[in-house]
Amino acid sequence: MTGAGLGVVSGRRRQGKSFLLQALAEAAGGMYFAATEATEAESLRLFAEAITRFTREVVEIPFRDWNDAIPYVLRAFRDRPVPLIIDEFPFLIRASPALPSIIQRELGPGGSGRESAARLILCGSAMSVMGGLLSGQAPLRGRAGLELVVQPFRYRQAAEFWGITDPRLAVMVNAIAGGTPAYRYEFTQGDAPSELADFDSWVVRTVLNPQKPLFREARYLLAEERDIRDPALYHSVLAAIASGNSTNGGIAGYVGRKSDQITHPLNVLEDCALITREPDLFRSGRARYRIVEPLITFYEAIMRKRWAELEIHRAETVWRSVRQTFLAQVVGPHFEGLCRDFALDGEDGLFGEFPAELGSGVVADPANRTQIEVDVVALAAQEPGRPRRILSLGEAKWGDVMGRHHLERLARARTLLEQKGYDTRGTVLACYGGAGFSPELRAAAGDDDHVRLVGIDRLYGVS
Incomplete structure (x- = not known):
């Protein structure tokens, strides 16, 4: 040069x-x-x-x-x-x-x-x-x-960096700290949960502890962005997303504004890389918003509503009352994201080929007057003059043992998509289970080459 x-x-x-x-x-x-x-x-x-x-x-x-x-x-x-x-x-x-x-x-x-x-x-x-x-x-x-x-560590790298070998513990820690390297040592003084039984105590003594830097970190991340001029509005938008209101209309309803009034805050948060807009792979023009930094999701869903109590060192009481909310609103959606990351890697033999596009989507079911949300969608590359091939349709459940009805739901989505013109002849139906699978589902998977069960051990490459 x-x-x-x-x-x-x-x-x-x-x-x-x-x-x-x-x-x-x-x-x-x-x-x-x-x-x-x-x-x-x-x-x-x-x-x-x-x-x-x-x-x-x-x-x-x-x-x-x-x-x-x-x-x-x-x-x-x-x-x-x-x-x-x-x-x-x-x-x-x-x-x-x-x-x-x-x-x-x-x-x-x-x-x-x-x-x-x-x-x-x-x-x-x-x-x-x-x-x-x-x-x-x-x-x-x-x-x-x-x-x-420079990206955060991916979930397997993060587990290794934290020294965590238990996949279930790794998911729960990742749902709070993500893959940000500084949170492992500088912000927790090197404190990591020793085992799954230590997780609750670790949350109380680190992220919910006013004496630890991690306690106020989520607030600082937002305050450091100079383009954010109305913190109250932006916190409300983030709280809406953390509560499961991920569409433009859902966010607007939660915040109490019209849809066009939250377009600018959403664009600013996206430009700051605090949220990302993920298109619905089956509905053109539709999209969902997701918070990029897990610690912000944890703050908005868990800490912000109980901030006054946490500041006076009532972490144990607060954590007991919000732990189920944490599992449902924080870990559950985070687990879905980890499953999409796993599918994106295209582990050998999972779908037969690497996905060209991966995300989630909603399939309308007019006959049953409902919609089927598909958590993990893997599409092949578009070929001129041919229907779009669907490599896989997947559902992810963190806290529930997955059963035969989850598989039937995916099969129904596959049928509806075939009727819409998609090529589903080789579509793999994948169940991603954080709590395991029922014997009936395991039997069904053993009888069908187009069914995959991905447990938490496989997610982390644990044999």
């Missing part, structure tokens, strides 16, 4: 981005600068000090603005093909909105980047800001050779 290169690294807070980038700078002999919330003048002084520490050459003339600073630092890397990392980049943009345009100019023809070997990496946690750096008509669009989103 000739000239300076550009990379953009983003991801939700607490995922370890800064840790990884600092380690990269140390390993590669690069420069790491972490911006803070400051005025442009102070940020420029701090930036100059970082350059001095790295180059061991004093910046003799103070930077007047970023038009001075960016060319200077790029020239300082003329003979150094190493990382030049600017972390918390959104803090700098807030005080200096022209900064992306200045970087674009210096990386373009005639800019100081043409004679630089720097590998400039811009990093930040404000997802709405970082996502906009390379989109649409943004100045840096087309300039980056790297765009990396």
Whole structure:
């Protein structure tokens, strides 16, 4: 590569981005600068000090603005093909909105980047800001050779990171802490449940304990997003989703607003990567919203309503009264998501081929005047001139032993979808059971090659 290169690294807070980038700078002999919330003048002084520490050459003339600073630092890397990392980049943009345009100019023809070997990496946690750096008509669009989103651990990785070998315990911990690395040590002081019997005590002494950082974390995650200007409204929207009201109309009804009045809050939460919009695979134009961070779901469904009691250390009393709500409103839906993740991996022999599209959907059953919600839908790639093939239809149950009636419900959905023109000849009916399967269901699965039973052990790859 000739000239300076550009990379953009983003991801939700607490995922370890800064840790990884600092380690990269140390390993590669690069420069790491972490911006803070400051005025442009102070940020420029701090930036100059970082350059001095790295180059061991004093910046003799103070930077007047970023038009001075960016060319200077790029020239300082003329003979150094190493990382030049600017972390918390959104803090700098807030005080200096022209900064992306200045970087674009210096990386373009005639800019100081043409004679630089720097590998400039811009990093930040404000997802709405970082996502906009390379989109649409943004100045840096087309300039980056790297765009990396640091994701949380997936559920199996998270269990390994927490040192949990019991799959049932792993699901319950994951339904609270998700795959965020910081929650394992920094936010719990290394406290992890030793066994399933220790789970309730662990919840009380960590996430419901006002003396632990994890207690207020969900509130901070929302407060740190600058685009959220009416916290009460946004908390209500999140509470609606956490309570199972996942459609636009359901959320609006819960909040007490008209549907068009919650469009903006939903868009902001989606841009901040706090929620995601998941389309209904069987109903065009329909979608459901899901909270991305499990800790926020836990807060909205469990903690927020009892906050005053929790603050005065009544965690044990509160937890006893809300534990069933936790299992139904938090663990149950979370388990469904884990089952979709499992299906997405396309374990050998599960459906015969890897899904091209995976999600959930609702099938109308006019004869019975009802709707069938299918938790796990796996579709094959669309082939021109042919009906869409359904690889699998699945139902997930966390607390109930699954029986023959669950399988019959899926079979009914398969028949209805075949009548609508889908190719269901090879469709696998999958039951994902957190509490196991009845003997009748096991017998039915043994007699039918198109039926799969996925227990919690298989979900976690436990033989």
